[in-house]
Amino acid sequence: MSAKIEKDILKIVKDARKASRDIAGVSTRDKNDALKKMAKALLANKAYLVKENKKDLAVGEKAGLSKALLDRLLINDKRIKGMADCLKDTARLPDPVGGVIKAFERPNGLKIEKTRTPIGVIGIIYESRPNVTSDCIGLCLKSGNAVILKGGKEAIHSNKAIFKVLKNALKETDIPLGAIQLITSTDRAAVNILLKQNAYVDLIVPRGGEGLIHFVAEHSSIPVIKHYKGVCHTYVSEHADLNMAHRICFNAKVQRPGVCNAMETMLVHRETAIRFLPVLIYKLKQAGVEVRGCPLTRKIVKTKIKAATKKDWPEEYLDLILAVKVVDSLQEAIEHINTYGSGHSDAIVTDDKKEAEEFLKAVDTSCVYVNASTRFTDGYEFGFGAEVGISTDKLHARGPMALEDLTTYKYVVRGRGQIRE
Amino acid sequence: MSAKIEKDILKIVKDARKASRDIAGVSTRDKNDALKKMAKALLANKAYLVKENKKDLAVGEKAGLSKALLDRLLINDKRIKGMADCLKDTARLPDPVGGVIKAFERPNGLKIEKTRTPIGVIGIIYESRPNVTSDCIGLCLKSGNAVILKGGKEAIHSNKAIFKVLKNALKETDIPLGAIQLITSTDRAAVNILLKQNAYVDLIVPRGGEGLIHFVAEHSSIPVIKHYKGVCHTYVSEHADLNMAHRICFNAKVQRPGVCNAMETMLVHRETAIRFLPVLIYKLKQAGVEVRGCPLTRKIVKTKIKAATKKDWPEEYLDLILAVKVVDSLQEAIEHINTYGSGHSDAIVTDDKKEAEEFLKAVDTSCVYVNASTRFTDGYEFGFGAEVGISTDKLHARGPMALEDLTTYKYVVRGRGQIRE
Numbered sequence: 001m002s003a004k005i006e007k008d009i010l011k012i013v014k015d016a017r018k019a020s021r022d023i024a025g026v027s028t029r030d031k032n033d034a035l036k037k038m039a040k041a042l043l044a045n046k047a048y049l050v051k052e053n054k055k056d057l058a059v060g061e062k063a064g065l066s067k068a069l070l071d072r073l074l075i076n077d078k079r080i081k082g083m084a085d086c087l088k089d090t091a092r093l094p095d096p097v098g099g100v101i102k103a104f105e106r107p108n109g110l111k112i113e114k115t116r117t118p119i120g121v122i123g124i125i126y127e128s129r130p131n132v133t134s135d136c137i138g139l140c141l142k143s144g145n146a147v148i149l150k151g152g153k154e155a156i157h158s159n160k161a162i163f164k165v166l167k168n169a170l171k172e173t174d175i176p177l178g179a180i181q182l183i184t185s186t187d188r189a190a191v192n193i194l195l196k197q198n199a200y201v202d203l204i205v206p207r208g209g210e211g212l213i214h215f216v217a218e219h220s221s222i223p224v225i226k227h228y229k230g231v232c233h234t235y236v237s238e239h240a241d242l243n244m245a246h247r248i249c250f251n252a253k254v255q256r257p258g259v260c261n262a263m264e265t266m267l268v269h270r271e272t273a274i275r276f277l278p279v280l281i282y283k284l285k286q287a288g289v290e291v292r293g294c295p296l297t298r299k300i301v302k303t304k305i306k307a308a309t310k311k312d313w314p315e316e317y318l319d320l321i322l323a324v325k326v327v328d329s330l331q332e333a334i335e336h337i338n339t340y341g342s343g344h345s346d347a348i349v350t351d352d353k354k355e356a357e358e359f360l361k362a363v364d365t366s367c368v369y370v371n372a373s374t375r376f377t378d379g380y381e382f383g384f385g386a387e388v389g390i391s392t393d394k395l396h397a398r399g400p401m402a403l404e405d406l407t408t409y410k411y412v413v414r415g416r417g418q419i420r421e
Numbered sequence: 422m423s424a425k426i427e428k429d430i431l432k433i434v435k436d437a438r439k440a441s442r443d444i445a446g447v448s449t450r451d452k453n454d455a456l457k458k459m460a461k462a463l464l465a466n467k468a469y470l471v472k473e474n475k476k477d478l479a480v481g482e483k484a485g486l487s488k489a490l491l492d493r494l495l496i497n498d499k500r501i502k503g504m505a506d507c508l509k510d511t512a513r514l515p516d517p518v519g520g521v522i523k524a525f526e527r528p529n530g531l532k533i534e535k536t537r538t539p540i541g542v543i544g545i546i547y548e549s550r551p552n553v554t555s556d557c558i559g560l561c562l563k564s565g566n567a568v569i570l571k572g573g574k575e576a577i578h579s580n581k582a583i584f585k586v587l588k589n590a591l592k593e594t595d596i597p598l599g600a601i602q603l604i605t606s607t608d609r610a611a612v613n614i615l616l617k618q619n620a621y622v623d624l625i626v627p628r629g630g631e632g633l634i635h636f637v638a639e640h641s642s643i644p645v646i647k648h649y650k651g652v653c654h655t656y657v658s659e660h661a662d663l664n665m666a667h668r669i670c671f672n673a674k675v676q677r678p679g680v681c682n683a684m685e686t687m688l689v690h691r692e693t694a695i696r697f698l699p700v701l702i703y704k705l706k707q708a709g710v711e712v713r714g715c716p717l718t719r720k721i722v723k724t725k726i727k728a729a730t731k732k733d734w735p736e737e738y739l740d741l742i743l744a745v746k747v748v749d750s751l752q753e754a755i756e757h758i759n760t761y762g763s764g765h766s767d768a769i770v771t772d773d774k775k776e777a778e779e780f781l782k783a784v785d786t787s788c789v790y791v792n793a794s795t796r797f798t799d800g801y802e803f804g805f806g807a808e809v810g811i812s813t814d815k816l817h818a819r820g821p822m823a824l825e826d827l828t829t830y831k832y833v834v835r836g837r838g839q840i841r842e
Contacts, residue, residue: 370835419669
């Protein structure tokens with residue numbers, strides 16, 4: 001069995017590598033044309049996609065998957081339209097390939113251009129959401145890469161169906177068919193084998209829960225860009241406009257608590273706490289938020305709230321829960337964030353420019369805010385269109401990872417016969 | 422023993438992490454001042470450095486190290502001056518930290534800057550050349566990073582001495598002393614333990630032979646930027662100026678054959694081969710080069726040359742040896758390079774602009790040349806001053822890796838109270 005899987009995976013990675021050489025040179029116009037044809041094909045095959053998806057839902061229900069998980073699995077007309085829209089949006093975005101990052105001339109006359117090129121072959125390992133299949137095909141194709149997809153086994157029928165529809169659409173285009181690959185084996189061994197193909201695959205992006213990402217990072221011989229958790233902070237300084245602070249903190253916690261850029265811990269300067277905390281916490285509780293406070297917070301707020309423990313500071317709740325800590329200084333806030341944060345998104349609310357600049361400089365995170373909600377960390381909100389994820393790594397890509405981050409570069413050097421003396 | 426090593430390494434990585442927060446904020450002026458003081462200290466301690474180095478040389482001679490290896494180990498007055506000059510050069514280079522890569526404003530008024538920041542803690546694992554100790558301290562310090570050095574055991578006395586002199590010099594500066602760390606254990610376990618400290622170390626750069634790099638890549642839980650071999654090609658097209666091709670190929674092979682950017686394989690178009698090969702190969706042989714040719718090359722060249730075998734195409738000789746192959750087309754040349762090359766440096770010699778552009782686009786390599794010697798792939802020649810190495814990876818850094826590549830970035834977002842609707 002495992003020998004068969006290995007043979008299949010080897011064929012897939014070799015075909016992808018071969019196709020990556022061709023897709024790297026496809027014109028922007030031809031890539032956009034393919035994206036639009038794929039979008040059209042999804043919309044034309046709604047019935048088929050919904051039918052195949054029902055098979056996954058039936059298996060999932062039998063297996064006792066939670067309602068939330070079943071909802072993630074679901075494909076309906078609206079979601080198919082969403083997938084098609086994402087492909088069309090990707091067609092409209094600028095093509096990163098060939099862009100010149102910098103150009104300079106050396107004293108000996110050599111002209112050097114640092115030019116964006118596709119990375120090559122990108123492997124995406126993801127969990128149950130079937131739309132990742134078409135989103136990632138769109139992003140990788142537009143950035144000139146071949147892509148190998150390995151989705152969760154709960155979504156296998158849906159992924160196969162989406163893939164089939166998209167691949168059929170590509171037959172009428174100039175895109176090499178080998179540039180999109182789906183691993184259909186649901187055996188765990190398939191992932192292990194894929195992760196060792198560093199001779200053929202250039203980058204692995206795992207999308208999903210922390211467990212999956214840790215597993216991939218640990219077992220891969222291919223570079224991995226990791227999208228760990230978002231333990232996001234907002235620090236309300238003693239120089240904050242408290243109305244603004246109230247609005248920002250409420251938004252960062254309540255507007256969509258289940259996502260990685262929602263606030264998990266609020267830090268408040270001691271001078272501000274008495275004026276600020278009672279009203280805000282009252283409002284948060286009304287909105288259904290469970291507040292866990294440090295001793296001083298609990299003292300200041302008259303209503304009963306839970307005590308925050310050491311476990312709360314590094315915790316990503318992804319829920320209507322908020323840890324609150326009163327701090328003595330900007331320095332303490334920065335240290336708390338650099339100690340317990342996950343390097344995702346952190347904000348300060350202050351009217352003091354000097355303090356703001358110190359915070360922006362000292363906090364080690366992918367996106368650092370002054371006077372705005374952390375909820376803006378998002379490829380779409382940043383104007384990058386779509387995104388592969390929010391990288392909490394520091395190498396290659398940090399923060400919202402979009403088309404440009406799916407490219408590398410090469411130095412193109414033009415001479416007139418120069419030799420080294 | 423191993424528990425003691427582990428304890429020592431843990432202290433080192435934790436101290437480095439702590440110091441990395443401080444050195445990230447040190448001003449350019451203070452960093453440059455420190456670099457100049459370190460340069461001065463090296464020159465003032467020549468006698469001490471030479472004395473300690475003699476201990477390594479004595480052990481090395483006893484152990485029967487080759488002459489080439491002993492030469493790499495050697496520290497003399499000239500080499501100490503070279504180390505000091507590198508530190509002074511690094512002081513003169515622009516500070517990458519704080520540089521704005523791009524700035525843009527969103528429709529909601531959010532102002533976003535993508536700003537360079539230090540990576541954090543960088544581990545350098547290297548072999549016998551002691552100058553790496555001071556070069557890397559200089560580069561990491563200037564880019565605002567803490568650095569952990571682990572040199573080869575053959576150079577342990579020399580590395581300790583250089584480190585001591587530099588650390589003493591830092592005592593008179595504003596640089597946190599914890600920002601430079603040397604692992605003095607010569608036990609292999611020390612490297613293994615270091616490679617697992619992904620909680621404290623952000624990046625590992627191995628410098629040395631292929632074996633070391635493979636070992637590090639395989640055992641590290643920390644991202645590694647790899648500097649594998651340089652199997653560099655020059656393709657002489659049927660549209661080449663043959664005088665220029667002669668000069669470029671001779672230079673790329675002969676000027677310094679032991680380095681990674683020297684040419685290892687020459688590809689020649691069939692139409693050109695008869696006019697070009699006999700004279701060039703005669704000259705190369707006169708210069709002591711052993712030529713290994715494909716069947717057609719051997720037929721064209723009247724003098725006797727060895728046959729190239731399949732083993733020759735992916736080989737990095739680092740010596741006065743050259744593989745030569747006659748090809749039928751630009752396409753065949755590109756395919757040969759993309760199959761057997763190492764993604765380091767590859768060149769075409771041609772007067773046909775369209776052909777040149779096709780080659781520049783299709784060859785998947787860190788530095789791609791038209792009408793120049795591959796020997797220019799080098800941080801100094803590119804105008805980057807010093808370099809950590811030549812990355813043959815595609816992620817984060819590719820080609821000559823210098824100060825900018827020792828930084829990451831963060832998105833700095835300035836708002837006026839914006840919240841997500």
